[in-house]
Amino acid sequence: xxxxxxxxxxxxVPGTPAGVTVSSVALFALGVVCWLAREDAASRAAKGLVAAxxxxxxxxxxxxxxxxxxxxxxxxxxxxVVLAHAGLAAWCVAGMATPTLEERRS
Numbered sequence: 402x403x404x405x406x407x408x409x410x411x412x413x414v415p416g417t418p419a420g421v422t423v424s425s426v427a428l429f430a431l432g433v434v435c436w437l438a439r440e441d442a443a444s445r446a447a448k449g450l451v452a453a454x455x456x457x458x459x460x461x462x463x464x465x466x467x468x469x470x471x472x473x474x475x476x477x478x479x480x481x482v483v484l485a486h487a488g489l490a491a492w493c494v495a496g497m498a499t500p501t502l503e504e505r506r507s
Contacts, residue, residue, distance in 0.1 A: 431453075431454070431457070434450060435450065435454065438450050443499060443500070443505070448496075448497065451493050451496045451497055452493075452497065454489070454493050455490055455493035455494065455497065458486045458487070458489045458490035458493060459490050461486045462483055462486045462487050462490065465479065465482065465483050465486070466483065469483075
């Protein structure tokens with residue numbers, strides 16, 4: 402499914418230079434946003450960011466597991482990446498359970 406989205410947006414498959422560039426910029430942007438929100442972890446905006454990261458990590462795990470179920474081989478780093486994204490998803494769930502400043506005040 403992500404390849405379809407990239408192809409619809411760029412007219413190019415993810416393995417092409419345009420697809421790789423957009424993917425890299427998107428991941429870099431997510432990293433910058435997370436870095437900037439690190440001091441404001443209990444705000445509603447940070448909760449939204451954590452929800453977006455949860456969606457991203459769950460989607461990565463789902464796509465990788467679907468790829469594993471396919472006929473193609475997987476590399477040595479496949480399962481560590483799946484476990485890392487599953488762990489990050491669990492961390493996001495734990496972060497979502499932290500009350501916001503507004504919730505603490507009431």
